[in-house]
Amino acid sequence: MSNQPGEIVAGVLAPHPPHLIYAENPPQNEPRSEGGWEELRWGYERLRERLDKLDYDVILVHTPHWKTVVGTHLLGLPHFASKSVDPIFPNLFRYTYDLQVDVPLSEAIAAEGEREGLVMKMMRNPNFRVDYGTITACHLVNPRWDKPIVVLSSNRAYFYYSNEVGDATMLALGRATARAIAQSGKRALLVATNSLSHRHFTVEPDPPEDMSHEHIYNMNQHLWDMRMLKLMREGKTRQLVAELPDFNEHAVSECSDGSLTWLLGALDLPSYPARVHAYGTVIGTGNAIVEWPHAEANAKAAKRADAEVAP
């Protein structure tokens, strides 16, 4: 780490269906499968190839499956190890984890969040079990588990107040996160781990990886997902955030857990094109793996600016 200001090297939308880990059969996960959901898994392979070329110190995860009403919580101890069992799909995900937390950065985000007027709370109970969304996303983004992480809970403002209030809260949290990263001098990868449209099937094929049953829940969800991906690819994230309340309402989107909005807030609503690595469905929900190559885009922008002022 240098004395330079910290930087967000990239932001990714990285959904967390446990099915993708189940399909991969890593040693940490107990259940075995015959594969499945290859489009998304190959998308994660492409994402990892890109991330492997980046130099970063820490991964920040905003997770929908640590749900908190009283503000946003952050893991506040340096080490957690346990077994994560998905309460919805215990047949697919029983994963033994051992992870490191960047506590100073977590505390800095909490402090910056409070400056934004947000309620922030550090989680310092050593027996706490880290949520399965975080574990799944971290494995899919960085299966080596060789980077410390920061984990932010999903505040329920969307459900207690409105989609608009939720988005405003998450944009503020994103700004606070970006400031804390800048002050830390660290290079950070941001992970928003939510699906797009999120209406599930309520039955499961046998075996679960029988792909002949996998498709989007309904056409409405597909159209909405494509609309969101189009805006991402065109760099129209301000427009995307403006449309998120409708998306959340009409497509039962998991964006209402705030992760994507937090990410876009931290990236300062980027206007450069996002890179879509994959889109696929998991038990009826729409999932996209999307990368915002933030450092690369900023470097290009700086180069263009230099060229413009050059004699």
Add this chain to the structure above:
Amino acid sequence: MSVVRGYLVPHRPQPLLAPHLNPGYTDLRRAMEQVAAEIAALDVDLLLLYSTRWVSILGHQVQADPNPVWTHVDEEFHELGTIPYSFRMDPEFAEAYAQAARARGLHCRTVATHGFPIDTGTIMALSLLNPGNRLPASVVSCNMYADRAETLVLGKAAGDALKATGKRAVAVSITALSNRMFTEIIDPAQDRISSAKDDEWNRKLLEFLGEGRLEDVSQLARSFTSQANADSKCKAIWWLASLMGQHNRYEGEVLSYQPLYGTGAAVVRLVPSLKAAKDQEFDEDDTEFFHGDRGVLQSATPSAGAYASAPAEAAPVTPVAPVASRSPVAPVTPVAPAAPAAAPPASSVKVNTAQAPKPVGAYPHARREGEWLFLSGVGPRQPGTDAIPGGPVWDADGKPLPYDVEAQTRAVIKNVQVILEASGATLKDIVDCQVYLIDMRRDFPTFNKVYAELLGPSGATRTTVEVRALPTPIAVELKVVARLKA
């Protein structure tokens, strides 16, 4: 009575972990310990729990690990401490419950995985209500998509499982009342219900529950949800009412009502009684079998390989919506009444119609095999309401009631006619009829008179037998075979 009494208890962990922080938390703790003492004095086999904090998506799940052991920390109130637990579950009952739920059309499975994250509500209830694991327990999840119909059926399936296993149980619904938490960190000593409106609604519900008016509260659930941000749409009340009996014949008592971080938390006892505090006319539908969103895995086109049945080439026939996830049926077309067919099809087709009462099991109203039409057993229930013309033959507790067999018989034959017409046939096409009566001596003469009037002209062969009971509280059922005209 399989359920000797029911309780409502809250699910946030303060009464267990930090009762000293607020006199209200202490009072909730006292009430739950009182409930524990009451349960200990009862001759029961099982604690049967429904927790709104255990959220499921794939139908419902029943805990079947005989001894779940873990160290739990609440995701919101982690600063209050750690809850180590070791519980005693009843895996055999869990299997019976899951089977009973599936028999009623629900998607349901058991879970018995080490490390499965048991929810805070269940942990608090079992820790305080069942110290020392005196009784085995069974816990069922709260499906996030389930509405009233599905939750009622889930409660009835619990009753089925109790009957099947011969067990007597105490039922516990783990739920908040109004569920609007404070969104900022508060001094627990200053805790209160987060709004006066929520408090008023909570008190209204508790007034009813204190009078034993469980079904009244069940019927009010939707209003309560919209007005006071009820916990999980009041599903815990629906489950408890359908399990214990959808009426108001209870002795109720509110043992505690307190705020828990802004939400309404109550401990309530309901004991079955012979006398209702108040009898009401209930508006909400009742349901015995779940016909909901369970066919979504099926292909939307009839050409999707092994999961497609024969295409419904004849316009009047609407393919039945799939009931089980792996049943070999195809299109998920809304069921609708249809006009008579011009000619019989050559292939096998299932027939369902919204104009006839919903089946009480996983079967269609009729099945056409070439020119032959086989109807499932048909009773007098009315489509949509399940009301029984002439009245039911017994009440919810199995107590016999007076009924009018003539009205029931006419309703049965009307339902048969509707199904025949939806299949392209008429009453005149019936070739054979099997009749089931629950009381031959009492009902046969009247039945026979109505039959002669309405079905005599068909000239169908007929067999009439007496049976001890039918699946719903009815006195007469017909099983019909017809032949479609070329």
